[in-house]
Amino acid sequence: MRNFACRRWVELSSQRELVFLTGDLGFNALEPLAEALGERFINAGVAEQNMVTVAAGLCAEGMSPWVYSIAPFCYARAYEQIRNDVCLHKLPVKLVGNGGGYGYGVMGGSHHALEDYGVLLALPHLRAFVPAFRTDVGPAVDRMAAARCPGYLRLGRCEWGEQTEPPEYAPWRHLLAGDGPVCVAVGPLAGSLVRAAEALPKSERPDVWVVAELPIDVPTLPDELVHALRRTGSLCVAEEHVARGSVGRALVAALASEGIVIGRFAHVHARGYPSGTYGSQRFHRRQSGLDPSSLLEQCRSLGARA
Amino acid sequence: MTAKGPSQATAPEYSAMVRRAKLRLLQMHYESGVGHIGGNLSAIDALLHLHHRVMGPNDRFVLSKGHAAGALYVTLWTTGELGEEQLETFHRDGTRLAGHPVPGWTPGIRVATGSLGHGVSFGAGMALARRLRGEPGQIYCLTSDGEWQEGSTWEALTFANHQRLHNLTIVVDVNGLQGFGTTSEVASLDDVAERVRAFGATVTEIDGHDPSALAAALPATAGGLNVVLLRTHKGNGVSFMQDRMEWHYLPLTDELYARAIEELGGA
Numbered sequence: 001m002r003n004f005a006c007r008r009w010v011e012l013s014s015q016r017e018l019v020f021l022t023g024d025l026g027f028n029a030l031e032p033l034a035e036a037l038g039e040r041f042i043n044a045g046v047a048e049q050n051m052v053t054v055a056a057g058l059c060a061e062g063m064s065p066w067v068y069s070i071a072p073f074c075y076a077r078a079y080e081q082i083r084n085d086v087c088l089h090k091l092p093v094k095l096v097g098n099g100g101g102y103g104y105g106v107m108g109g110s111h112h113a114l115e116d117y118g119v120l121l122a123l124p125h126l127r128a129f130v131p132a133f134r135t136d137v138g139p140a141v142d143r144m145a146a147a148r149c150p151g152y153l154r155l156g157r158c159e160w161g162e163q164t165e166p167p168e169y170a171p172w173r174h175l176l177a178g179d180g181p182v183c184v185a186v187g188p189l190a191g192s193l194v195r196a197a198e199a200l201p202k203s204e205r206p207d208v209w210v211v212a213e214l215p216i217d218v219p220t221l222p223d224e225l226v227h228a229l230r231r232t233g234s235l236c237v238a239e240e241h242v243a244r245g246s247v248g249r250a251l252v253a254a255l256a257s258e259g260i261v262i263g264r265f266a267h268v269h270a271r272g273y274p275s276g277t278y279g280s281q282r283f284h285r286r287q288s289g290l291d292p293s294s295l296l297e298q299c300r301s302l303g304a305r306a
Numbered sequence: 307m308t309a310k311g312p313s314q315a316t317a318p319e320y321s322a323m324v325r326r327a328k329l330r331l332l333q334m335h336y337e338s339g340v341g342h343i344g345g346n347l348s349a350i351d352a353l354l355h356l357h358h359r360v361m362g363p364n365d366r367f368v369l370s371k372g373h374a375a376g377a378l379y380v381t382l383w384t385t386g387e388l389g390e391e392q393l394e395t396f397h398r399d400g401t402r403l404a405g406h407p408v409p410g411w412t413p414g415i416r417v418a419t420g421s422l423g424h425g426v427s428f429g430a431g432m433a434l435a436r437r438l439r440g441e442p443g444q445i446y447c448l449t450s451d452g453e454w455q456e457g458s459t460w461e462a463l464t465f466a467n468h469q470r471l472h473n474l475t476i477v478v479d480v481n482g483l484q485g486f487g488t489t490s491e492v493a494s495l496d497d498v499a500e501r502v503r504a505f506g507a508t509v510t511e512i513d514g515h516d517p518s519a520l521a522a523a524l525p526a527t528a529g530g531l532n533v534v535l536l537r538t539h540k541g542n543g544v545s546f547m548q549d550r551m552e553w554h555y556l557p558l559t560d561e562l563y564a565r566a567i568e569e570l571g572g573a
């Protein structure tokens with residue numbers, strides 16, 4: 001997805017206010033952007049706290065700064081700077097974290113982003129964007145650029161097949177109709193889930209949705225989703241993020257505030273490093289039950305309890 | 307309105323204004339029963355100098371040592387940006403004059419601070435924005451000396467020097483005392499000038515309470531990234547506070563307030 005984001009930033013580079021700061025990352029990916037932006041492309045070095053506050057200062061003087069790093073170096077290292085200098089000032093600084101969830105795989109826990117949108121959405125004004133497919137990245141960048149609030153873009157890897165175009169971007173999308181429980185996936189893992197689920201007959205598969213913008217906001221929930229939840233009363237949420245601060249918990253709370261009671265709920269989320277061993281993103285997903293077959297099994301057993 | 311630009315006040319008029327400001331600062335802290343007066347008295351001469359004799363409409367000020375908020379509020383009162391009725395709300399429920407500056411309500415306070423080690427980066431971002439747009443103006447950032455223990459301050463200095471942000475001037479209130487000891491005892495910071503110089507900045511050291519030394523050093527005219535170290539006294543001008551660590555925190559009693567007023571030349 002990073003290359004799609006880079007392409008979009010290059011397209012936006014003629015906007016004189018756009019400034020791009022990287023924490024010394026982007027080798028073999030961001031060179032076209034550096035070329036397009038010239039002095040407005042700044043390698044701020046290995047100093048993320050400074051980078052985020054410099055972005056706040058740029059923004060306070062009318063520039064539109066984007067801040068890029070490997071996800072945890074962007075949101076965790078510089079959390080107080082995001083809190084005080086960006087969010088408390090309500091400055092529309094755009095933060096970009098590459099490698100959402102276990103995206104950096106065997107690089108280890110330091111490089112994983114398992115609580116990024118949870119901790120960031122605890123801050124005032126901020127909106128998080130979790131594009132699910134390659135074609136989401138451009139529209140997500142555009143929506144962030146247009147928003148007059150702080151933003152966080154969680155980049156991952158597109159898991160939608162090459163044969164067909166992914167569905168057009170929207171904050172909520174119904175990806176696959178099924179007679180089983182509603183299953184909401186956050187971001188890219190929706191692609192793998194759809195690819196596995198579409199092999200099943202409709203009667204045996206979940207009703208798959210994807211969400212790509214946070215926080216969960218009740219008025220923006222699609223009517224079709226709300227009707228399905230009212231009808232079935234069962235929900236599975238899958239996300240590469242820990243349970244605390246998660247979409248799963250926020251969604252259930254939001255629904256309850258509208259009187260929509262979820263009688264049967266399965267929350268499949270990142271569980272950290274339960275075996276104490278490390279591996280690829282796929283390995284870590286399996287350990288957390290986030291691989292497609294575990295997810296489908298979870299939905300089946302949720303449906304069976306109906 | 308931010309600063310009024312270089313003041314036309316005569317020396318006696320200026321001294322009278324400085325005295326009024328210090329008395330008002332003391333009154334504000336006395337009436338609200340709050341501390342932090344020591345670090346306000348060490349910084350107020352520089353704050354007044356910058357706002358009355360240095361900064362113009364294109365310039366910006368960042369108070370990195372947010373605990374000197376009282377001195378900034380009083381300074382903005384002397385420039386006419388804040389009114390008496392606003393100062394009276396200091397530290398009270400419903401105020402915008404909190405213990406550390408909060409954002410979004412008056413042009414003279416564009417940057418909310420309070421956690422140390424943020425101001426130089428914020429100022430560097432503002433200075434960079436000016437340069438990218440080819441706009442004039444100088445960014446002034448006042449830090450404490452204790453916050454040079456924050457790694458982020460050194461990140462900011464590295465960045466500002468590397469980016470050649472010569473439209474940023476960093477002013478350091480070197481009063482030598484921090485929350486729980488001297489900067490020497492806590493962090494061997496006696497050589498802060500050498501350390502800052504080693505990062506590539508042009509360093510000037512002056513008596514931060516001497517109006518003519520302030521006038522000679524600010525605005526800084528030497529080339530490069532300018533860092534002006536102000537040798538100051540915590541609780542300056544009040545004998546029982548001066549250079550005493552406890553005045554980082556202590557509120558004033560009736561008796562001590564009366565003594566302090568007398569020493570600062572009040573009625």
